[in-house]
Amino acid sequence: MKHFLTLLSHELRMLLVSPSTYIAATAFLFFMGFIFTGILESYTKAPQEASPAIVFFSTFFLPVFFMVPLLTMRCLAEERRLGTIETLLTTPVTTTEVVLGKYSAAYILYVTLWGATAGFFYILKSFSNDPRLLDSGPLIGGYVFIAVSGLLFVAIGVFASSLSRNQAVAGILAFVMLAALIIGGRWLGEAAFLSRDVLAPAKAAVDYAQVFSHYDDFTRGVIDTRHLLFYFSGTALALIFSIFSVEAKLIHS
Amino acid sequence: MPDPLPPAIEVDHLVKSYAGMTAVADLSFTVARGEIIGFLGPNGAGKSTTMRILTGYLPANSGTVRICGHSVATEPDAVKRLIGYMPENNPLPEDMRVSEYLYFRGRLKEIPRRKLGPRIDEVLELCDLKRVRHKIIGQLSKGYRQRVGIAEAILAEPPVIIMDEPTIGLDPHQILIVRDLIAGLRGRMTVIISSHILPEIEMTCDRVLIINRGRVVAQGTPAALRREVLGRTAYGLTVAGNIAGLPALLQAVEPSFKITTAGEPDATGFVQLALATERDDEFGEPLLQALIAQNYRVRALSRAHPTLEDVFLAATRRTWDATQPNLPKPPPSGPIP
Numbered sequence: 311m312k313h314f315l316t317l318l319s320h321e322l323r324m325l326l327v328s329p330s331t332y333i334a335a336t337a338f339l340f341f342m343g344f345i346f347t348g349i350l351e352s353y354t355k356a357p358q359e360a361s362p363a364i365v366f367f368s369t370f371f372l373p374v375f376f377m378v379p380l381l382t383m384r385c386l387a388e389e390r391r392l393g394t395i396e397t398l399l400t401t402p403v404t405t406t407e408v409v410l411g412k413y414s415a416a417y418i419l420y421v422t423l424w425g426a427t428a429g430f431f432y433i434l435k436s437f438s439n440d441p442r443l444l445d446s447g448p449l450i451g452g453y454v455f456i457a458v459s460g461l462l463f464v465a466i467g468v469f470a471s472s473l474s475r476n477q478a479v480a481g482i483l484a485f486v487m488l489a490a491l492i493i494g495g496r497w498l499g500e501a502a503f504l505s506r507d508v509l510a511p512a513k514a515a516v517d518y519a520q521v522f523s524h525y526d527d528f529t530r531g532v533i534d535t536r537h538l539l540f541y542f543s544g545t546a547l548a549l550i551f552s553i554f555s556v557e558a559k560l561i562h563s
Numbered sequence: 564m565p566d567p568l569p570p571a572i573e574v575d576h577l578v579k580s581y582a583g584m585t586a587v588a589d590l591s592f593t594v595a596r597g598e599i600i601g602f603l604g605p606n607g608a609g610k611s612t613t614m615r616i617l618t619g620y621l622p623a624n625s626g627t628v629r630i631c632g633h634s635v636a637t638e639p640d641a642v643k644r645l646i647g648y649m650p651e652n653n654p655l656p657e658d659m660r661v662s663e664y665l666y667f668r669g670r671l672k673e674i675p676r677r678k679l680g681p682r683i684d685e686v687l688e689l690c691d692l693k694r695v696r697h698k699i700i701g702q703l704s705k706g707y708r709q710r711v712g713i714a715e716a717i718l719a720e721p722p723v724i725i726m727d728e729p730t731i732g733l734d735p736h737q738i739l740i741v742r743d744l745i746a747g748l749r750g751r752m753t754v755i756i757s758s759h760i761l762p763e764i765e766m767t768c769d770r771v772l773i774i775n776r777g778r779v780v781a782q783g784t785p786a787a788l789r790r791e792v793l794g795r796t797a798y799g800l801t802v803a804g805n806i807a808g809l810p811a812l813l814q815a816v817e818p819s820f821k822i823t824t825a826g827e828p829d830a831t832g833f834v835q836l837a838l839a840t841e842r843d844d845e846f847g848e849p850l851l852q853a854l855i856a857q858n859y860r861v862r863a864l865s866r867a868h869p870t871l872e873d874v875f876l877a878a879t880r881r882t883w884d885a886t887q888p889n890l891p892k893p894p895p896s897g898p899i900p
Contacts, residue, residue: 402644560620
């Protein structure tokens, strides 16, 4: 892990000098701001049950679907397309260090972008003077959920990027995998055929992997170690597969 | 305990095949320390594949490669610290500055921070890159990019430098700089370069290795290769007189003299002939004296100097196998990826 920090600082610097980062950040904040104003408008019309933070974070999957593929599709696919992975892997760095460096840089950017949305709540707080609008429980729970689930989502994006040398293919793959995890899990959880007794273990597994129910628990302030384990083990698995994928492409090239 | 100073590169019965196609078939060679070796072969001969295996980037199917006594397969980390590698087509990140790139690579190659700054200045100077050190690599011309790749390869002063076509796309002036650069490494570093520009190889390299279809077809110094591969000395002769009596005269001078090609006599009766002998010593003078004694009129007599190109063409065309005569026939070759 000697080179991890070198690689990470290199990746972060490359992100900071790249215009696409700023375009993505602007688009993300614009989109989230749009959602946030929409939520506030609905509060002005009628009293609502949930705090704005809960509603705001419940739309997490929308930015995840387009931001994560955009942030991660470049990382390994680009290296392979340009051939720079060859010069990179012939220095004393390991594939693990390369994948972890790229993953960490993408994750840091992802969390930073979400962190920037804290500004919305700060503005709301300084202008509304209504403590009911700003319930700290769901707010903290929401951000913890974003940080923890982001580990897995970004890892899936990195894995997709390791599968193809074409950025567009990597991006679409990441989108499909994330959609399968988030929407597909919910759909399977509601599917009738899984309710049969024979399939009870499968049903239990699907219920365990429900991203939306994890989200509900987090915003209620329940930080369940089972959920944490789900995201941590999923992240580890996706990263291990990414490392294997990079190495397998060398062996079978 | 290994030999105190094992050779820089030892390749032993190396085999590498891609999806049914054999790129490298039983390749064996050794490179001594401090030697500059040229790696020649037609396209698809397995040059790039061999170089990639030497760096540990690709695994081999069988055989062993040792860099300074360290096996590439079992000690990849040690080997990666011993080599500087510039791949084919010289891939570089587009959006970094030259000095930033060298700094990043230097850190990856574990050069201490303290030494890295002066060392970067040094290689920028060596590769004549000072003027572009703050430019973005993506905006550089091909010649500059190529030199950035070379600068990167020699940055950590590794004992072994592997460069895949370093002079491709350079203008003659830049080729001269690169040649001097490589010549400057002689004795300190072992350099293995592949190239299509044969005069380049001939001028820079101590030894040449010609491979075809994944096997060594000839190796040695350029002079030795000429003798070995072409196997004879050629003369060109423009003469007028009794052409029919010429073979007998040649036999008298040296029994192995033969006329290889004979042209048609021109308007003034002169005929252009190509002669060959298996002997290596000089026959110009006795031949000339014999011709004049027989009242031949001689317009020109010259000893041909076969270039490395002739050697290369002869060696690869015949897939001549003097270095490894007891090998099975090479597999049918196809386009190698």
